[in-house]
Amino acid sequence: MQTTLADFLIGSDDAEEAKSIIEKCVHCGFCTATCPTYQLVGDELDGPRGRIYLMKQVLEGNELSQSTRKHLDRCLTCRNCESTCPSGVTYGRLVDIGRVIVDERLDTAGMRRPTKERLIRWALREGLTRPRLFGAAMRVGQIMRPALPEVVRRKIPVRQAVVPGGEVSTRKHERKMLLLEGCVQPTMSPNINLATARVLDKAGVELVVARKAGCCGAIRYHTGDHDGGLDDMRRNIDAWWPHVSNGVNTLVINASGCGAMVKEYAHLLRNDPAYAERARVISALAKDLSEVLPELMPVLTNGIQSTSTQEPVAYHPPCTLQHGQRLKGVVEPLLAAFGIEVRLCADSHLCCGSAGTYSVLQPEFSMRLRDDKLKKLTQTGAQTIATANIGCISHLQSGTMQPVVHWVELIDRVLANGNGAAKVLEDKAA
Ligand code: SF4
Ligand code: SF4
Numbered sequence: 001m002q003t004t005l006a007d008f009l010i011g012s013d014d015a016e017e018a019k020s021i022i023e024k025c026v027h028c029g030f031c032t033a034t035c036p037t038y039q040l041v042g043d044e045l046d047g048p049r050g051r052i053y054l055m056k057q058v059l060e061g062n063e064l065s066q067s068t069r070k071h072l073d074r075c076l077t078c079r080n081c082e083s084t085c086p087s088g089v090t091y092g093r094l095v096d097i098g099r100v101i102v103d104e105r106l107d108t109a110g111m112r113r114p115t116k117e118r119l120i121r122w123a124l125r126e127g128l129t130r131p132r133l134f135g136a137a138m139r140v141g142q143i144m145r146p147a148l149p150e151v152v153r154r155k156i157p158v159r160q161a162v163v164p165g166g167e168v169s170t171r172k173h174e175r176k177m178l179l180l181e182g183c184v185q186p187t188m189s190p191n192i193n194l195a196t197a198r199v200l201d202k203a204g205v206e207l208v209v210a211r212k213a214g215c216c217g218a219i220r221y222h223t224g225d226h227d228g229g230l231d232d233m234r235r236n237i238d239a240w241w242p243h244v245s246n247g248v249n250t251l252v253i254n255a256s257g258c259g260a261m262v263k264e265y266a267h268l269l270r271n272d273p274a275y276a277e278r279a280r281v282i283s284a285l286a287k288d289l290s291e292v293l294p295e296l297m298p299v300l301t302n303g304i305q306s307t308s309t310q311e312p313v314a315y316h317p318p319c320t321l322q323h324g325q326r327l328k329g330v331v332e333p334l335l336a337a338f339g340i341e342v343r344l345c346a347d348s349h350l351c352c353g354s355a356g357t358y359s360v361l362q363p364e365f366s367m368r369l370r371d372d373k374l375k376k377l378t379q380t381g382a383q384t385i386a387t388a389n390i391g392c393i394s395h396l397q398s399g400t401m402q403p404v405v406h407w408v409e410l411i412d413r414v415l416a417n418g419n420g421a422a423k424v425l426e427d428k429a430a
Helices: 013-022 030-034 036-041 048-059 066-073 080-084 091-108 115-128 131-147 191-202 218-222 226-245 256-262 276-285 289-300 319-324 331-337 363-379 390-397 407-415
Strands: 175-179 205-209 251-253 286-288 313-315 342-344 384-387 404-406
Touching (some): 013 048, 013 091, 030 048, 030 080, 036 363, 048 066, 066 091, 080 091, 115 218, 175 191, 191 205, 191 289, 191 407, 218 226, 218 256, 226 276, 251 256, 251 289, 256 286, 286 289, 313 331, 313 407, 331 342, 331 407, 363 390, 384 390, 384 407, 390 404, 404 407
Parallel strands (some): 251 286, 313 384, 384 404
């Protein structure tokens, strides 16, 4: 789609990038069929092609209204449309840029978001990205849980028993990898990082956490606070760099939403002379856990029967894994090698409705997508649901009594008959 930037956007790197993305779109509409929000409402403006058209209007300086913002807000940023698009339109990047320009233009025109909406966005950015604050609030919520209304209670996970796999060991290994702990994961589901450490310990890998690292930046960046998100990324690069300089050559990420973000550091910081090169290196070192394990499988599966000996699981591949990171079909063979039968549900390419902060900001669409996903997962007949991202886990768990777990917890359980567990080492130096 030929696009002519409005005078006031000429010279803006983001606007130039958005223009070049839009110009790849040939308006074919293939993406519309796989867009979850289009499927919900059947409105072209709630599908990718319609949203791209809206963003073209915005970039060209045409008049815009609150309705433009509503349709962009309703997008999950699931990037399913990117997987479908034959022309390589990087829609996720486009909508990140488009939302900020729309907000700025509407602010200037006196159409700011309502106060309540701005407060919720601020609370999400400040609350979710501070692990201590979030942890304290969650613990209070867990204590109060029985007395809370059903709708709130379902959003607060029961406090998790941490170590099902045996004693914590402090085994040292020559081979070390960095682990991104995540900001909400250690509170909501502490067993995921511990299971990751235990599994990697069995393969002779020791995990190191840089304590000064924190949120990957996705929460701020994807809610329109680009400067705050970039600052989170720079802080993480500073925290990880001493380890990279010492020869650690893998950054393991077990939350696919965080992994998708860290892999974008290189692009997002490309124009920052102080961080561009280090961001490029960090993005190259970032690996989803499912990319790390294949090399270690001969050691891990030694003595394990790969014929189906475990309960079947219904696996939901998160959008940030299958569309964002383009890692499709990677987890299933790993589980199968441990004798776990994996069942994909119908329409497994579709979002579960979690989508980061979307479940709070767009609850109606989010719940409809969640319930539809749970219905299809249940139809597989498996009692346990597994996925690869803390957001999807907590969102799906809020709608079902069936256990929803991270897939590495299942491998950890199979291995639990072995030699106990490793702990995540604290970094003293960085
Ligand atoms: S990112 Fe997802 S919800 Fe948004 S337009 Fe693309 S397919 Fe639709
Ligand atoms: S599939 Fe790609 S090229 Fe076709 S309308 Fe969608 S974004 Fe544009």
